Amino acid sequence: MKLAKGFDGNGAIGGEWLRGTGADSDIVISSRIRLARNLRGHRFGIQADPEERAAIEDEVRAGLGRTAFPEEMLYIPLADAPPLDAEVLVERHLISKELARAEGPRGVCYAPGENVSIMVQEEDHLRIQVLRSGLQLDTAWEAADAADTRISRHLDYAYSARYGYLTCCPTNVGTGMRASVMLHLPALVYTKHVEKVFQAGAKMSLAVRGLYGEGTQPSSDFFQISNQVCLGVTETDVIDRLQRVVPQFIQYERKVREALLQSDRAALEDKCWRAYAALRAARTITSEETLEMLSAVRLGVNLGLLPTRLTIEIVNELFIVSQPAHLQRLSTGPIDPKARDVARATLLRTKLGAID
């Protein structure tokens, strides 16, 4: 394991999970498995004093250092890393906002391909996370399970035969596993059918959240569906359930897309092309508008309405690099929101201009 002072993402265009290669990746952006683990004999972070928190980070770091991962991992101690680097890691889905904005001893250990990361001292001592492109919860689970088993040879987990893996929040106790998929459902949002996905999810004890939006009113076409139950179920039960339910949402979105194409192709083409034109021509653009336009462009690419040289991989990458912390990194000094909107427009024009 290599120690890094900060995140050196120069040249990297984002995690392997952005490639758009997995099953159903026209609608499922990514599949994620997260495992919550804690060390035996230590208090959880929320209750530990600074000395114990430092001891926990040392112990976890040493254990991860001894673990034989398939590839050499990087470790960033976040207490000493520049705050902007932590925000970039959030935008790349390697760590949570909570870990980035916390204080004190904490860190992240991740694979250079950015599809495996281990958060140290988030709410739990360890949070192992695996990301895959498209609907691949089963292979994501296999990878997370393998990483977890490797780590468990070097760290003594808090585990009880009655309750399973013991976690800070009782909603995670048991398997400690949260399996989730990120879905792009523009046609269901456009036709106001997305509420049905929320209702169906709730009936299956699955949580449906609008992504990028706050609270229950999602401000975009992106949704995350995840399990809520961790105790009394096996990991494969949970994954099988999601792998059975999610395709129904995918089919629903596809059916509505087809219907839209048939009933009003011109309007749909117009929406996608206007969005593409706006991204290629704007001189200043907010992150909200970018998200909305990129969503329409993504739909246009998947329906074959836009030029084929524009790939899902390029669109996925634009979602990541047009976010505030990534833009801030491109600039030499501090950048206010107004200048950031100009920088965002410039970046989008350059990136989309380069594919012509």
Add this chain to the structure above:
Amino acid sequence: MKCQSCQTRAATVHFTELLDGGLKEMALCEECYAVKKPAGTDELGMLATALGAPTAAGAGTASVGPDATGDAGSAPDDPISTTCSHCGLTYAMFRSRGRLGCPLCYEAFRTALEPLLEKIHGGKSHVGKTPLEGASRDRAAERALVALRRKLQDAIKQENYELAASLRDELRRAEEGISQSEGGGES
């Protein structure tokens, strides 16, 4: 009234099950109820829970916080004043922030936590992954226990209640054996 399942013992539990989209109400004895109640794994059971049907798993999906822990607070042995001797967290503090202080809190607050865990998860005990090996512990007994629980779940799913009953007895003995070394943080 006699139990509608075994037809012999007295019915003490009013049980509602969701079957093929309809609710089926039954009067059961404790024994048959223990076998029949949803373990939180089958979809219909989960659906019933989500819809708030009066199943053993309780109503709705719960979030942890003052509201979700409401019932537990009024338990007869008043867990509010309980303190975890390992980390110093009081149950009242847990109720206000929804987070536990250390792995041993699960034992310290067990009486109050169990109904809450059942409300959140539908299930009461772990059937998932067991660490293959601890860095310093023998996990064989724990692995065997979890495997037994999984067998019991399968037997219930297949409605093999005779096997389920004998597995439950075996499980009870195994749990008693392991409870001595239980706790998750005595080091």
